[in-house]
Every structure is written in structure tokens, then in C-alpha cells.
Amino acid sequence: xxxxxxxxxxxxxxxxxxxxxxxxxxxxxxxxxxxxxxxxxxxxxxxxxxxxxxxxxxxxxxxxxxxxxxxxxxxxxxxxxxxxxxxxxxxxxxxxxxxxxxxxxxxxxxxxxxxxxxxxxxxxxxxxxxxxxxxxxxxxxxxxxxxxxxxxxxxxxxxxxxxxxxxxxxxxxxxxxxxxxxxxxxxxxxxxxxxxxxxxxxxxxxxxxxxxxxxxxxxxxxxxxxxxxxxxxxxxxxxxxxxxxxxxxxxxxxxxxxxxxxxxxxxxxxxxxxxxxxxxxxxxxxxxxxxxxxxxxxxxxxxxxxxxxxxxxxxxxxxxxxxxxxxxxxxxxxxxxxxxxxxxxxxxxxxxxxxxxxxxxxxxxxxxxxxxxxxxxxxxxxxxxxxxxxxxxxxxxxxxxxxxxxxxxxxxxxxxxxxxxxxxxxxxxxxxxxxxxx
Numbered sequence: 001x002x003x004x005x006x007x008x009x010x011x012x013x014x015x016x017x018x019x020x021x022x023x024x025x026x027x028x029x030x031x032x033x034x035x036x037x038x039x040x041x042x043x044x045x046x047x048x049x050x051x052x053x054x055x056x057x058x059x060x061x062x063x064x065x066x067x068x069x070x071x072x073x074x075x076x077x078x079x080x081x082x083x084x085x086x087x088x089x090x091x092x093x094x095x096x097x098x099x100x101x102x103x104x105x106x107x108x109x110x111x112x113x114x115x116x117x118x119x120x121x122x123x124x125x126x127x128x129x130x131x132x133x134x135x136x137x138x139x140x141x142x143x144x145x146x147x148x149x150x151x152x153x154x155x156x157x158x159x160x161x162x163x164x165x166x167x168x169x170x171x172x173x174x175x176x177x178x179x180x181x182x183x184x185x186x187x188x189x190x191x192x193x194x195x196x197x198x199x200x201x202x203x204x205x206x207x208x209x210x211x212x213x214x215x216x217x218x219x220x221x222x223x224x225x226x227x228x229x230x231x232x233x234x235x236x237x238x239x240x241x242x243x244x245x246x247x248x249x250x251x252x253x254x255x256x257x258x259x260x261x262x263x264x265x266x267x268x269x270x271x272x273x274x275x276x277x278x279x280x281x282x283x284x285x286x287x288x289x290x291x292x293x294x295x296x297x298x299x300x301x302x303x304x305x306x307x308x309x310x311x312x313x314x315x316x317x318x319x320x321x322x323x324x325x326x327x328x329x330x331x332x333x334x335x336x337x338x339x340x341x342x343x344x345x346x347x348x349x350x351x352x353x354x355x356x357x358x359x360x361x362x363x364x365x366x367x368x369x370x371x372x373x374x375x376x377x378x379x380x381x382x383x384x385x386x387x388x389x390x391x392x393x394x395x396x397x398x399x400x401x402x403x404x405x406x407x408x409x410x411x412x413x414x415x416x417x418x419x420x421x422x423x424x425x426x427x428x429x430x431x432x433x434x435x436x437x438x
Contacts, residue, residue: 007372008024008025008370010023010340010342012064013327014334015067015327016067016330017278017331018330018347018349018352019033019040019070023074024380028058029041029062029065030052030054030381031054032048032052032354033048033354035048037070038086038103039068039072039087040054041054041072044102045102049351049358050380053381057083060074060081061079062083063077066119067327068092068121068125069122069123070086070087071084071086071120072084072085077115080114081110081111082094082115083105084101084104084105085102085105087100089123089139090123092120092124092138093105094125094137094155095155097154108155109155114129115127116129116130119169119177121224124137124138126172132162132165134179136156136159137154138152138153139152139175141175142191143191144177144191161208165181167179168182171224171229171276172224173227173228175191176188176190176227177224178197178222178224178229180222184217184218184234185210186214186260187209188205189205190204192204194228195243195257197229198229198241198242198259199258199259200259214239214260217237218233220232220234221271221274225276225280226276227242228249229241231274236270236271237267238283240260240263244257244310246294246308246310248276248277248280248295249310251263251310252265252310252311263312265311271283273326274326276328277294277329277330278331280292280293280296280300280333282301283312287322288322288338291314292309292313292315293310294308294309298331298332298347298360300328300331301313302315302346303315316363317337317343317364321339323335329346329352331347332345332346332353335364340372341367342354343365343366344365344367345364345365347360355367
């Protein structure tokens with residue numbers, strides 16, 4: 001796009017494990033960061049260091065985009081189609097197989113459904129329909145699909161346990177899921193070892209189970225980190241529960257919580273949006289203030305240091321810009337401000353910050369290509385992929401010259417204690433090599 005083009009407003013942002021996606025006005029989708037598993041949708045396995053227009057979705061009237069760890073989804077309300085692409089293991093793309101996809105493809109089982117919201121976790125996805133029904137698909141080894149089994153589902157299936165209950169929104173963690181009903185009730189299911197289901201114990205649940213009411217308050221919003229959960233009440237109060245080894249619950253300590261606990265540090269603030277990263281958390285207030293806490297090895301909290309924070313810390317933006325949208329990736333964070341600027345910070349090794357480089361940042365840095373205040377105006381790369389080439393799959397031999405050494409992969413993931421400690425923190429199956437990559 002030329003600098004003289006009309007300004008494209010950023011409507012939605014979403015961050016995955018090591019990639020990022022944005023929806024701009026005019027139904028333009030762009031993606032950047034790690035592309036090894038096809039999660040960028042450009043038809044190849046290349047990383048992109050700057051936002052690149054996803055030309056395969058041009059003209060599809062996309063209205064929302066959502067990143068999973070290494071895959072991506074988009075929804076077209078006009079076509080009533082959900083598209084997915086990226087890493088396909090465990091059926092997380094919903095196409096009836098486990099193949100990777102390098103360009104977007106509509107999920108047949110969801111065709112014609114009016115979708116209110118899509119949530120993607122590490123290896124599973126859920127879609128909430130306008131009628132409040134929930135479909136789930138992908139990995140299910142801990143019951144995170146809510147179907148009453150531990151069988152993976154290669155195609156979307158309706159969660160029967162919610163029959164007669166209207167769901168407002170869902171959130172997906174690594175192997176657990178949470179939901180809020182229209183009546184303000186909170187549910188949790190899937191993997192529960194750290195209390196991240198909010199049910200007072202460390203057990204898994206194969207079907208959704210109601211979380212006991214919190215001070216009689218109705219819940220209106222929920223988000224999941226990798227092993228923790230965040231919810232917001234109708235009064236704007238913030239609650240967190242689950243794993244807190246890195247302070248990601250924000251209660252001033254590193255203790256797990258088995259039931260939702262009110263975050264006292266933000267009691268005076270009205271929370272309007274929340275997002276959970278791998279081991280960090282961000283919360284946005286109604287007056288545009290952004291707070292972050294948790295694991296900060298790569299600067300993903302945005303506080304200007306690389307120290308873990310167990311209590312909320314306010315994140316500063318140039319000219320005191322107010323934040324209107326936030327999304328946590330595994331190790332990086334994206335924000336949109338009221339001045340129509342996009343900022344990113346944290347891990348940058350695959351270009352997921354969109355700054356044209358592979359550098360980590362520990363404070364918010366403007367993503368010029370998507371921002372009104374960018375020096376050169378909005379310059380969005382074109383993917384230059386010929387759609388007629390039909391290249392939607394790249395063989396593993398093309399993608400991996402050397403098979404990664406698994407033991408090294410684990411070590412470089414973070415602080416040496418984080419995964420190697422007693423082995424239970426990560427709970428990563430030994431054959432799940434991709435998840436261990438940094």
C-alpha cells in the first residue's frame with residue numbers, strides 16, 4: 001500500500017506462540033512472525049518480520065481473527081465461514097485430519113453457522129454461536145474439549161453439556177478451557193493440575209463444571225493463560241486462579257490459587273479487557289490504562305525490565321496514549337491505542353513484534369506499518385504468493401534440515417528451573433517436539 005492510501009484502522013489483533021495477526025478496516029488481514037507451520041497463511045513456511053497482507057483472504061469479508069499457538073482462524077460473517085490454517089496436529093484445524101495447512105481453508109463442519117466468538121488454545125479450538133452453543137475440536141487428552149472423553153476430535157463437535165445453557169464467551173489455555181454464560185456463571189474443564197479450573201482441587205474435568213459463585217458476583221469475561229485463568233465480574237473486578245510460579249496471578253506472591261481470587265491491587269480499577277500469555281497476564285481498564293504482570297524473561301510484561309512481576313505494574317505509552325485493545329502471545333504482547341497506533345513488545349526472535357527485525361523489546365514499541373503515527377505511513381507488505389500455484393503444503397524435509405535436539409529445546413525454553421524442575425510444570429509429551437521450540 002502507498003503511504004497516500006486511506007488510513008487502515010486496526011480492528012482486531014491476536015498473538016500466538018510466535019506469530020501475530022491483525023484485521024484492518026477494509027477487511028484486510030495481515031500476519032507476521034513465525035511461519036514454519038503455515039500459521040501466517042502465505043502459502044510458505046517463511047518467517048515475516050513485518051506485517052504482510054494475507055492476500056488469500058482478500059474479498060472474504062473477514063470480521064475477526066484469532067491465533068492459536070501455531071495456527072490461526074478467521075471468520076467471515078457474510079459467507080458464514082470459519083477459516084483455519086497452520087499446524088494441524090491433533091485436528092486443531094478442524095478439517096478432519098492432522099495435516100498442516102499453509103493457506104486458509106474453510107472448516108466444512110462450521111459452514112453456515114453464525115459465530116459470535118472463536119477461542120484457540122495451544123492445540124484445541126472452540127466456537128460460540130450467536131445462539132450460545134459451543135463447538136469444540138482438536139486435542140483432548142485432558143478433556144479440554146468438554147465432550148466427556150479424552151479422544152481428540154478432528155472436526156468440530158457440539159458440547160452437549162451446555163444444552164439449555166446460553167454461553168456468552170469461551171477461553172482456551174494450553175489444555176484447559178473456561179466459559180462464561182449469559183447469566184454470569186463461570187465454568188471450567190480440561191486439565192486442572194494447578195487449580196486453573198477454579199473448582200477448588202487439582203483434578204481434570206472431562207465436561208464443563210460450574211465454578212462456585214464469587215461473592216455472588218456475575219462474571220462477564222474470561223481469559224486463559226497457559227496454566228492460569230482470569231475472569232472479570234460485572235462490576236469490573238478482576239479474579240485470577242491457577243498456576244502462579246512466575247507471579248502470573250498478580251497477588252503479590254507465587255502461590256497457586258485453586259479458586260478465583262479477587263486481585264486486590266486493581267480493586268479501584270474497572271477492568272474492560274484481559275489477556276493471558278504463556279506465563280504472563282495483561283489487564284486493561286475502562287479508562288485506557290494497561291497493567292501487566294508475570295513471567296518477563298523477554299520483556300513481555302512491558303515494564304522496561306526483564307524481571308518477573310508478581311503484582312500488576314502499569315505499562316507506559318508515549319504521550320500517555322490510552323489502550324483500547326490487548327492481546328498476549330506466549331512471549332510477546334500486542335496493544336492498540338486510541339490514537340490508532342499498534343505497539344508490540346517481548347520476544348522478537350521470529351519477527352512476531354513486526355518491527356522488521358528479530359530483537360526482543362521490554363517496553364512497548366510502535367509497530368509503524370500498522371500505526372497512524374508511523375514514520376512512513378502504513379506500509380504493509382504483500383505476500384506475493386501466486387494463489388494459482390496451489391502450494392498449500394510444505395514437506396517436513398523442506399522445513400527441517402536438522403531435526404531439533406529435544407533436550408536442548410527444553411533447556412532454552414526459559415529459566416532452567418521452569419521446565420526441568422520436577423518435570424510437571426510443562427507437562428509436555430516427549431514426542432511433542434514442536435511445542436518445545438522457543
